[in-house]
Amino acid sequence: MTELTVSALAEMVQGRLIGDGTRVIRGIGDLRQAQPDRVGFVRDERWADAAKGTQAGALLTAAELETDAVQILVADVDYAFLVIASHFHPKPQAVEHMVHGSAVVHPEAVLEEPVQIGANAVVGRAKIGAGTVVMANATIGDDVTLGRDCVLYPQVTIYDQVTIGDRFVAHGGCVIGSDGFGYKPEGGKWHKVPQLGGVRIGDDVELGASTVIDRGAVNDTVIHEGCKLDNLCHIAHNVELGRHTIMAAGAMVAGSTKVGEYNIWGGQAACAGHLTIAPHVHLGGGTSLLRSIREPGEYIGYPPIEKKAWVRLQKQIVDFPAMRADWKKAQEEQE
């Protein structure tokens, strides 16, 4: 956390300064609670009142406010927040090379200096790019390639034969490369089908805590660049996730399904196996998808339909019992 003057902050986000630029800022604060060494953000008109009385040393805002605080006017407050927050809270990064004495690293592992390997972490015959941080108690298998500037939080597990690009982030408890779920019934038993494929993950992918990516059955499971998965998601064997697809917590993709680029899935959204989902499909939370979707659009439900139709249906369905009562009565009258 490096301190900055308000002027320097304004310059960083290409904002217009209104007021004294010499004040020193040491971090970001909520408007209602911020101290004078914090910068606050007015991300919504409804926050204007809170901005009036704020103690924050400076305010980022899209429109000039009635306030005594120093203001930095920017076109996009959210983006300015992101830039400033990244300054004060950068993601973990290996600057000096450090392998903790308790970590167990395979003698043939190739660590491109500097990397950081945390306490009690275990690293197999892997290749790890410069800048990457592997935190405590994480485990990396053999024949793994992990790119530059990646972060593995504690308890992450990477199995053998996994290839991952740069700037990858995996949160605590993630598992990457576990066996796909494949069994063949024979003689009243389920016989394990060995899972021979690996996992390939592109650049700039982030996985939430306890999310699981299975390895492929013959070829690889593939997560293309820029995908972001929230906590407790499941990606089955042979799945392919298109670029910049994003899924909220608990989303699950069954085996061999191809999800197009720029999909946005709500929490617990799930789909059956062997489907093809078009690019730019938005699935509402809780959606269970049993068939392929060919057209971009917003879908929701179980099974999902186009969102507007679903909302109307759910609003109207409460009338069903009354309709049914009339129908029953009419039937009785006919008899």
Added chain:
Amino acid sequence: MTELTVSALAEMVQGRLIGDGTRVIRGIGDLRQAQPDRVGFVRDERWADAAKGTQAGALLTAAELETDAVQILVADVDYAFLVIASHFHPKPQAVEHMVHGSAVVHPEAVLEEPVQIGANAVVGRAKIGAGTVVMANATIGDDVTLGRDCVLYPQVTIYDQVTIGDRFVAHGGCVIGSDGFGYKPEGGKWHKVPQLGGVRIGDDVELGASTVIDRGAVNDTVIHEGCKLDNLCHIAHNVELGRHTIMAAGAMVAGSTKVGEYNIWGGQAACAGHLTIAPHVHLGGGTSLLRSIREPGEYIGYPPIEKKAWVRLQKQIVDFPAMRADWKKAQEEQE
């Protein structure tokens, strides 16, 4: 497991003894399988038959039974069970100070003796209260405060900047403080929004295995005292869970939602972000909530409605195809 006479047991639960109080009891048993050194429980009238033939050394019961076994009459069998079970199977507790030789503890960590730190656990610059047990392979970050008499089971991960009260229990694989799921779209990519907040957890909270609590975006994610979450639950950034709220396995709360106190959520119940849920709301298993709930009550469905209405609707909806057939026929006749 300390042995007790039946008399001592009766006293412990303020029960009335019928029969010989000198027998020694060493644990709790199922009525149908218990040995003579076990105490059994008749929690349901339907178990009266099993009670007749039991080998158990004593029986806890709310009503006098026809049996040769020694009986302890109590007003509330479930509560008596809880008291006796807590005697024979107390939760893990640090009585003597013990830091395993393989654990890695930051030199500035403050351990209020006695605490137990298990094998290969990793503890950062944290403050841990007396009586707390940190089991094998758990990981605790920096700027963490963990209260007294807590239990972290193996593989639990606590990120930096997490504050937890007394008597906290986290089961295996829990992750607390992982980044909230926040990205801003810009130029065809998702840009990470740094998650600056922490997590605050009150006293007497218990989290099931592999449950995840994300840190806040700017302020903290807050779990108030007495909350109990089952396995594989997800609490997103900025969520606030009211006191004594309880959620079954797989429940998920999306970002910035405020859940009132004394909520009871069934398994896989989930809700969208930025909602407000009243106190004393019961959500049925599998419910997907897309709007705020202002009134206490029982709700279920996708989207949820009042429970009685949902049950009636689901019972009647099977008539829909017949109604539709009649409607189609009527349409054809009109043409």
Added chain:
Amino acid sequence: MTELTVSALAEMVQGRLIGDGTRVIRGIGDLRQAQPDRVGFVRDERWADAAKGTQAGALLTAAELETDAVQILVADVDYAFLVIASHFHPKPQAVEHMVHGSAVVHPEAVLEEPVQIGANAVVGRAKIGAGTVVMANATIGDDVTLGRDCVLYPQVTIYDQVTIGDRFVAHGGCVIGSDGFGYKPEGGKWHKVPQLGGVRIGDDVELGASTVIDRGAVNDTVIHEGCKLDNLCHIAHNVELGRHTIMAAGAMVAGSTKVGEYNIWGGQAACAGHLTIAPHVHLGGGTSLLRSIREPGEYIGYPPIEKKAWVRLQKQIVDFPAMRADWKKAQEEQE
């Protein structure tokens, strides 16, 4: 990975060889990408075209193909795949006894040689059968029995009092024996009910990554032989899973429910507690079961109904708004 001639492969799967049997095969490949030292599989007639142009050194096929490649004709291609894949990619197995220097093993643990205990793994007072592999950072408690030829992948946690048969496989982050979710409300608080039971798991069970099996409340939670659970599944206390039952990712069984043998549950399928599910029940993905099922069959929905009826209902329900509009109009005309 031991290399084999095509003749030896043909013999291994009792297949009929067409072409040169002397070529050496070193692994399995996808038809479209395979090198000449790989054997490919024609599992579907639609792959015949790909088979024509393949570079693979040999092809397993059920029917003779038009191709220059050497062919091995077999009755069941999937089964032949399984046999050959198991040859080239055998599951991890302890052949030589090896306890990593960084592992922490209780002095009273009984390891039947050979077993492999990985780096930074922690093993309590457990009994582990020959051939078993415990990978890095896994944790095993006290009074645990783990059979022969088992595999615990990294970060697996086994609590105390768990008994597991032979050939068990648990993927990364699995938790076995965590407390069941039992609380008694008293005086405005939830009081923990100690969970006294353990977990018993039969032979040939496999658990996916981050799947959780809770211990029983008084008796044991029981997973019978041959069950296969995918990632992120939840089995609550006192549940009994019948033999050879299989559940896809995210499936959840609430407390005390008995699931019959040979059940097949889709992803995120879930059921309430204290139910009885017949053998040979198939639940569709996303099903939420609130009542017992007495008859084998295919069910789906929330709440589930017989599958064919559900499919018909979902297809027809889109007509509901039009039906309702007509009903509204008729009502208005009557007034």
